[in-house]
Amino acid sequence: MDKIGLNKRYDPIGVEDKWYNYWMEKGYFHADEKSDNPKRYSIVIPPPNITGSLHIGHALNNVLQDILIRWKRMDGFNTLWIPGVDHAGIATQNIVEKQLMEEGRNRHELGRERFIERVWKWKEESEKTIIKQLKRLGSSCDWERERFTMDKGLSIATREVFVSLYEDGLIYKGDYIINWCTRCHTALSDLEVEHEEQKGNLYYIRYPLMIEGEKRPSTDHLTIATTRPETILGDTAIAVNPRDSRYISLIGRSVLLPIVNREIPIIADEYVDESFGTGVLKITPAHDPYDFEIGSRHNLPQLKVINENGRMNEKAGRYKGMDRFECRKELVKGLKEERYLVRIEDYSHSIGHCYRCKTIIEPTLSKQWFVKMKPLSEPAIEVVKNGRIRIIPRGWENTYFEWMKNIKDWCISRQIWWGHQIPAWNCLDCKGITVSRKEPERCIKCGGSNIEQERDVLDTWFSSALWPFSTLGWPEKTQELSLFYPTSVLVTSFDILFFWVARMIMIGLRFMKDVPFRDVYIHALVRDAEGQKMSKSKGNIIDPLLMMDRYGTDAFRFTLAAFAVQGRDIRLSKERIEGYRNFVNKLWNASRFTFLNLSDYNGGTRIEVDKSDLKLVDRWILSRLNRTILEVRKALDDYKFNEAANSIYQFIWHEFCDWYIELIKARLIDEGKEKRISQNILVNVLDKSLRLLHPFMPFITEEIGEQLPYKREGMMVSPYPEFEEDMVDDIAEKEMNMIMDFLREIRNIRAEMDIPPSERLKVILNVDNKNKINVLVREKDYICRLARVKELKIGLDNKREESAATAVIDGIEIFIPLEGLIDFKEEKIRLEDKLQEVRKDLIFVSKRLSNRDFITNAPPEVVAKDKEKQKMLIGKENKLQENLKSITRMCE
RNA sequence: AGGCACGUAGCUCAGGGGGAGAGCGCUUGUCUGACGCACAAGAGGUCGGCGGUUCGAAACCGCCCGUGCCUACCA
Numbered sequence: 023m024d025k026i027g028l029n030k031r032y033d034p035i036g037v038e039d040k041w042y043n044y045w046m047e048k049g050y051f052h053a054d055e056k057s058d059n060p061k062r063y064s065i066v067i068p069p070p071n072i073t074g075s076l077h078i079g080h081a082l083n084n085v086l087q088d089i090l091i092r093w094k095r096m097d098g099f100n101t102l103w104i105p106g107v108d109h110a111g112i113a114t115q116n117i118v119e120k121q122l123m124e125e126g127r128n129r130h131e132l133g134r135e136r137f138i139e140r141v142w143k144w145k146e147e148s149e150k151t152i153i154k155q156l157k158r159l160g161s162s163c164d165w166e167r168e169r170f171t172m173d174k175g176l177s178i179a180t181r182e183v184f185v186s187l188y189e190d191g192l193i194y195k196g197d198y199i200i201n202w203c204t205r206c207h208t209a210l211s212d213l214e215v216e217h218e219e220q221k222g223n224l225y226y227i228r229y230p231l232m233i234e235g236e237k238r239p240s241t242d243h244l245t246i247a248t249t250r251p252e253t254i255l256g257d258t259a260i261a262v263n264p265r266d267s268r269y270i271s272l273i274g275r276s277v278l279l280p281i282v283n284r285e286i287p288i289i290a291d292e293y294v295d296e297s298f299g300t301g302v303l304k305i306t307p308a309h310d311p312y313d314f315e316i317g318s319r320h321n322l323p324q325l326k327v328i329n330e331n332g333r334m335n336e337k338a339g340r341y342k343g344m345d346r347f348e349c350r351k352e353l354v355k356g357l358k359e360e361r362y363l364v365r366i367e368d369y370s371h372s373i374g375h376c377y378r379c380k381t382i383i384e385p386t387l388s389k390q391w392f393v394k395m396k397p398l399s400e401p402a403i404e405v406v407k408n409g410r411i412r413i414i415p416r417g418w419e420n421t422y423f424e425w426m427k428n429i430k431d432w433c434i435s436r437q438i439w440w441g442h443q444i445p446a447w448n449c450l451d452c453k454g455i456t457v458s459r460k461e462p463e464r465c466i467k468c469g470g471s472n473i474e475q476e477r478d479v480l481d482t483w484f485s486s487a488l489w490p491f492s493t494l495g496w497p498e499k500t501q502e503l504s505l506f507y508p509t510s511v512l513v514t515s516f517d518i519l520f521f522w523v524a525r526m527i528m529i530g531l532r533f534m535k536d537v538p539f540r541d542v543y544i545h546a547l548v549r550d551a552e553g554q555k556m557s558k559s560k561g562n563i564i565d566p567l568l569m570m571d572r573y574g575t576d577a578f579r580f581t582l583a584a585f586a587v588q589g590r591d592i593r594l595s596k597e598r599i600e601g602y603r604n605f606v607n608k609l610w611n612a613s614r615f616t617f618l619n620l621s622d623y624n625g626g627t628r629i630e631v632d633k634s635d636l637k638l639v640d641r642w643i644l645s646r647l648n649r650t651i652l653e654v655r656k657a658l659d660d661y662k663f664n665e666a667a668n669s670i671y672q673f674i675w676h677e678f679c680d681w682y683i684e685l686i687k688a689r690l691i692d693e694g695k696e697k698r699i700s701q702n703i704l705v706n707v708l709d710k711s712l713r714l715l716h717p718f719m720p721f722i723t724e725e726i727g728e729q730l731p732y733k734r735e736g737m738m739v740s741p742y743p744e745f746e747e748d749m750v751d752d753i754a755e756k757e758m759n760m761i762m763d764f765l766r767e768i769r770n771i772r773a774e775m776d777i778p779p780s781e782r783l784k785v786i787l788n789v790d791n792k793n794k795i796n797v798l799v800r801e802k803d804y805i806c807r808l809a810r811v812k813e814l815k816i817g818l819d820n821k822r823e824e825s826a827a828t829a830v831i832d833g834i835e836i837f838i839p840l841e842g843l844i845d846f847k848e849e850k851i852r853l854e855d856k857l858q859e860v861r862k863d864l865i866f867v868s869k870r871l872s873n874r875d876f877i878t879n880a881p882p883e884v885v886a887k888d889k890e891k892q893k894m895l896i897g898k899e900n901k902l903q904e905n906l907k908s909i910t911r912m913c914e
Numbered sequence: 915a916g917g918c919a920c921g922u923a924g925c926u927c928a929g930g931g932g933g934a935g936a937g938c939g940c941u942u943g944u945c946u947g948a949c950g951c952a953c954a955a956g957a958g959g960u961c962g963g964c965g966g967u968u969c970g971a972a973a974c975c976g977c978c979c980g981u982g983c984c985u986a987c988c989a
Contacts, residue, residue, distance in 0.1 A: 030949060217986085224989085248989060298988045305989095312987050372986085417918070421984070424917080428985090516984085547983090584937090587928070590919080591982085595926055597938050604951040615948030664928070668936075683948075691947090766955085772943090773955040779944055810946090866933060875969035876932095884932050884970095891933095 032610035032722060034574035041724045041736075042157060050095075050738055051162045053102035055501040063094040064102040064506035066490050066539075067163065068514050068522070069171060071110035072148040073117055076155045078548045078594065079515065081566040082582045086545055086663060087513045088161045089583060092717035093658055094510075095162070096742035102506050104493045105156065105163035107149050109172045111441040111482040112206055112378045118144050118440075134439050141440050145170075155567065160575055160720045162738070167502075169493045171485045172442065179492035180442045180485045181459055183533060188446075188457045192394045193434075195446075195455065199307075199314035200433050202386040203376040204332030204346075208437040209390050211481060212430060213521055215374040215383050224299070224369035225251050225354060228362045229260060229277040232285055239278045244269075244288075245364050247299030249371060251357065252350040253306040254279060255338045256327040257286055261303045261316060264290035268301065280362040281353065282339065291316050308387040324387050332384055346384065391435040391444060391478070398528040399426045405537050411527065413542045414661050415588040418516060425520050432525075434481045441479030449473050487525040490538035507534060511541040519544070543661045546585075546592045564594055576719035577603040583718050584671070586663040605671060606722055609715075612679050613726040616708050619690045623701045623731060635695070638761075638801055640703045641754035643682040646673060647707055648749040654714055655745065670715050678707060681762065685804050705730065710743045757797050761805060764798075764836070767829045768809045771838055774852055775827055775845075782812035788820040788835035790897070798834075824912060828853065828905040830898045835905075846912045853909060857902045864895040 045051060053064075065087050070080055087103065095101040115129075118141050122128055129137040149170070156163065169176060187193040201210040224247050230239035246260060257279055262269035273290045293316055294303045307317025308326040317324060329335045334344045341349045357363040374383035403426045405411050406419055413419045435444060447456040447465070454467030465473050485492070490509050494502040508530075514523060523542055530538030569578045581599045585592045636644075650673040657666035682704075689700045709730050716723040716737045727737040734740055768785065777783070789795050798805070798816050806814055822828060825844050826837040867888050870876050877885055 031951070246989085250989085293987080295988050303989055310987095310989080312989080315987095371989090421918075424985075585927080590927085593926065595938080598926065600951075601937050604949095607951050608949065611949035611952085613948080618948070668928075672936085679948085680953085684946095684953095687947080769954060770956085776943080779946075779954075863933075870932090870970080873969060877969085879969045880932070887932080 030611065030614075032574075032607050034576065034606075034721065037725045038158075038160070038575050038721045041721050042160065044724075044736065045162065045738060046165075048735070048739075050736070051103070051164050052166055053100055053164050053502075053506070055505055057100045059098075059100040061097075061099040062102075062505055062510075063091070063099040064104070064509040065091060065511055065513065066104045066493055066509055067106060068512070068518070069106045069108035069169075069486070069489065070152050071113055072107050072145050072152070073110055073113045074148055075151050076566060078564050078566050078569075080155075081159060081578070082545060082548055082586065082592070083513060083515065084156060084159055084161050085579045085582045086543070086586060088159070088579075088720075089663065089717040090511065090513070090658070091162055092720065092738060093742060095738065096713065096716065096740060098741065100505070102167070102502070103161075103163045104167050104169065105153070105161070105165065106169035106171070106489075106493060107145075107152055108486060109145070109170065109441060109482060111436055111438055111479060112208065114141060114144070115438050115440040116206065116378060129439065137439055158567065158570060158575065160579065162720075167493070171482070171489070175495065175498075176485060176488070176492045177442060179488050179496055180480065181445045182497050183488055183529065184442075184445055184480065184484070185457055185459050186533070187393060192397060193391060194394065195389065195391050197387060197389050198392070198433075199309075199311045199385050200388050200390050201374060202330065202384045202388065203379065203381055204330065204384050205379045205381040206376060206438065207330055209388060209433055209435060210376060210383070211433050211483075214377045216377045216380075217372040217374055219370055220373045221368065221370045222249050222373075224249055224367040225357075226300070226364035226367070227251065227254070227280060227357060228364055229280060229302075229304075231272070232276045232278055234275060237285075244272070244277060244302050245300045246302045246304050247367075248304055249369060250306075250309075250350070251353050252334070252341075252346055253309050253327070254304065254353065255282060255334070255341065255349075256306040256308050256325045257282075257304045258307060258317065258322045258325055259286050259289050259305040259320065261289045261291045261294050261305055262301060263292065263294040263296045266294070266296045266301050280360065281356050289316075289320050289322075291319065309385055311385050314385075314387065326387055328384055328386065330386075332381075390433050391446075393432040393434055393484075395429045395431055395528075398532060399429045399524075401531045402426060402524065402527040405527065405531065411537050411540060411542060413544065415544065418519060418542075418544050421516075422519060422524065426524060432481075434484050435476075435478040436481055437478055439479065441482060442485055444476040444478050444480060446476045447473040448476065483521050483525060486522055487529040488533070490526055490530055491534050496533070508537050509539045511543055512539040513543045513545065515547055516544050517547070541661075546587065546590055548592045548594055569596075569599060573599045573603040574606060574721075576722045577606045579720075580605070580667060580671075580718050583663040584667040588662065602671075605675060606719065608675055608679060609711075609719075609722065610726070612674070612683060613708060613729075615683060616704050617729055620701060620705065620731065623698075623705070635699055636703070637689075637699070638754055638757055638797070639682060639685045639804065640699065641751045642758040643678065643703065643707055644749045645751040645754055646677050647710060648746050651710070651714060651743045652745040655742075658717075667718060670711070670718070674711050674715070678711060681758075682707070684808060688803060688807050713737060713740055714743050716740075716742075757801075760794070760797065760832070760834075761801055763831045764834065765805065765809050767831055767836055768811070768838070771827050771829055771836075775840070775843070775848070777840070777843060779810060781843075782810055784813040784815075784839050785809070785811045786815045786820045786823065786826070786837040786839070787817070788822075788837070789816060789818060790833040792818075794833055822905060822908060824908070828902075828909075829856075830901045830905075832894050833897065835901050846909055850906065850909050850913055853902060853906045857899065857906060860895055860898050860902060864892065864899060867892045867895060 067087065068083060070076060091101050091103045119129055184193065201212065201215045203210055226245050226247050228243040228245055231242040231244060233240045244260065260277055262273065272288050274288065276285050276287045279286055293312065294301065305313045305316055305322060307314045307322050307324040309328060325337060327334055327338045328346050332346050334341045334346065334349050336342050341352060344352065354363065375381065376383060403423060406413060406422060413422060445458060447462055449465035449468060449470055450472045451470045452465060452468035454465050456462045456466040456473060462473065464471050491503060491507055494500060494507055496503060512523065526538045577599055580602045584602065650669050653669040654666045657669065686700045686704065689696050712723045712727050720738060723737045787798065789798065795816055802814055805811065822837045823839040825841050826839045827844060827849055829836040871888055871892060
């Protein structure tokens with residue numbers, strides 16, 4: 023007791039580190055792969071990118087996982103939470119390149135090997151920061167099992183998956199149009215392209231029609247609308263719809279390409295929309311995904327005119343070397359001068375940008391590696407359809423199906439250095455490709471030794487797709503795999519549903535023959551108070567570390583949980599965190615109170631008192647506690663973190679602190695049996711509340727829990743409170759509600775009549791039945807104390823005194839004699855207001871009850887409830903009327 | 915263009931067929947032997963608009979308005 027009781031305010035500094043170190047020393051986070059515990063629960067962390075530090079979204083993500091893991095651990099499961107970080111190919115490479123730039127160097131000067139060494143150094147640094155932050159949050163990860171997407175085991179796993187898919191014909195290499203980032207110098211998958219609506223122009227350009235059979239243009243022409251005039255240089259045809267009567271006769275003829283003066287054919291293709299622009303489409307197969315497809319259908323030449331830097335290449339003639347956007351300007355100028363340009367319209371359309379650097383994507387023809395998705399996607403759709411995997415909230419299932427149905431092959435090669443180098447070797451002699459798990463010595467085709475490994479690396483998401491089983495040791499047949507796969511739940515946010523979740527499902531099913539996780543819980547995105555997505559460039563980032571420094575980790579964690587509503591984004595506000603900081607402090611002081619009253623306590627660790635010795639308040643608080651336990655468990659089961667947090671909050675603050683502690687103060691002053699019972703219940707309720715709260719607030723619950731009169735190894739390894747049905751006590755709750763109503767009524771009179779709290783009152787009660795009298799008499803001491811009443815007269819026929827304020831609750835008339843203190847006029851107004859309120863309610867209920875349809879159609883219990891209410895209101899109305907009458911007399 | 919959310923107290927948000935809830939803020943009072951990061955009592959809402967279903971709608975359905983997000987090949 024001396025230990026606590028010192029500070030009136032809880033100070034998290036020091037406490038958090040102390041407990042985290044304690045848990046680590048005890049090895050509580052470590053899952054036992056040799057355990058025969060049949061209850062198992064596992065989560066793999068969505069590995070944060072090693073691009074610096076964690077933001078608030080990560081904080082939310084990990085707090086929710088930690089809540090689940092701590093809850094299950096307390097509930098007796100063998101729990102495993104695997105932590106780790108992701109190499110994040112392009113993003114990380116960009117960061118290190120930027121660092122080099124600041125030193126006035128670039129990666130090409132350094133060379134591939136030394137550059138990669140440099141990235142590894144950065145990795146160590148960033149990883150350290152991230153892990154530290156995760157620990158600061160209280161995350162109870164199994165650190166002995168920490169993984170990295172490029173560590174040795176995961177590299178082997180990645181290679182295994184690649185080779186295996188290649189052998190099964192699901193990975194192929196080919197020339198296709200891909201999304202090219204001219205700044206990152208790499209291909210990107212469709213998902214890595216962000217579309218953004220932008221203002222641009224639609225240029226109407228005249229293409230002169232060639233005279234049939236001759237090598238010269240006629241004076242006729244076709245007009246074509248385009249947003250990208252610079253691609254004219256790469257046009258190899260123009261297309262019209264075969265049904266378009268305007269152009270039907272022209273199909274098969276040709277036009278002269280303006281500026282370039284090259285002759286290209288007019289082809290017919292269904293894709294062309296007659297109603298858009300002029301109904302004529304220029305075809306640039308090497309720089310547009312749909313032109314590419316049309317080109318393939320018609321065997322058109324593919325003419326690349328833009329290079330990997332976004333500059334025009336030698337095929338662009340006099341525009342060679344120009345940036346693509348500069349070329350556009352110049353070309354338009356040229357078209358204008360040579361009278362090819364008909365007009366320019368304003369036009370806004372969506373343009374693809376690189377999701378890493380926001381550069382405008384250049385669709386480019388290129389040789390890349392792809393994964394065939396259709397055979398993988400079908401089983402992945404099935405497992406969600408048949409409920410083997412649950413997506414929570416369910417609304418996301420539709421989004422998932424939609425995407426999976428329209429899935430296209432996945433471009434997985436990246437022209438960067440940081441990542442898993444593709445395990446394919448090209449033969450310099452026969453051009454054959456050797457794909458192999460081990461470094462091959464000879465070409466599989468010609469047997470020559472003149473082979474060279476692919477320089478490209480794999481898309482980062484390729485290795486992420488194996489995360490749920492590669493982290494458990496696959497392709498080795500480990501104990502961990504057999505114990506913890508499939509994992510129990512994946513906690514993530516919707517923005518990587520396709521990038522990651524869908525791919526994990528596909529790859530997991532393929533290689534493990536089972537889903538990677540049973541539940542997918544999709545949480546909100548954290549936005550700032552204005553609803554903006556947080557980003558460094560906007561400068562609206564709330565730093566989780568700063569919040570934890572300022573308010574403590576427990577308050578911060580609790581806030582995130584309380585905000586974690588399904589299907590809605592979070593707007594984080596400091597006020598709210600502050601509110602929960604106050605809650606932490608409230609709990610701290612309730613505990614102080616408890617310990618200050620425990621100096622002579624030698625009671626047991628359980629509720630060992632005879633149930634018949636329990637007072638109403640005891641029965642009530644135990645009933646409420648158990649209902650709360652039930653609610654919290656249910657909410658956690660359903661991933662309703664906010665509901666769980668709220669239940670605990672309401673219980674601890676507004677029931678345990680506001681009422682129970684206040685009510686038992688008098689009992690604790692006495693000595694003897696009564697005191698012991700109070701102490702016992704007090705300790706038990708506090709203990710269970712702490713354990714209930716532990717997954718949300720791990721630190722303070724340990725700090726307080728340590729001082730409970732129990733011999734324990736720590737809250738985090740104590741059992742999670744169980745719901746005990748026989749503790750639920752409807753009668754106690756009903757009686758307590760009556761007493762609380764009654765107390766509120768007296769306090770209300772006090773406040774409205776400006777009677778200072780220090781003024782002890784005399785109160786007379788006129789009660790309508792014996793039962794209520796018994797309860798009131800029994801609880802008289804409590805009532806007097808909390809209402810600050812010096813004299814309480816309870817009876818069946820007590821009469822109102824003349825100068826008394828009055829109030830009515832269900833079946834109880836309250837008279838407070840206020841000789842000299844009462845202002846009759848004011849009291850009259852007060853009663854009139856009350857009467858009006860009651861009448862309003864009464865009219866409402868009566869109206870409903872007089873509706874025949876209501877009586878016949880509404881459920882009987884609803885009707886019964888209304889009838890009872892009506893009866894109560896009539897009683898109240900009568901009493902109020904009587905009292906109003908006599909107060910009116912006093913006014914005269 | 916299509917799809918999906920959302921619109922509830924001044925602010926941030928819960929709830930969801932049977933008389934509107936929380937936190938913060940606001941007003942008034944308290945300095946009570948755990949806590950002023952507190953206690954007590956209050957004020958404050960046509961639950962975006964219009965129709966429909968129902969005995970009953972803030973909740974379910976349709977349309978409209980507003981906001982946000984996602985997906986998309988109309989050059």
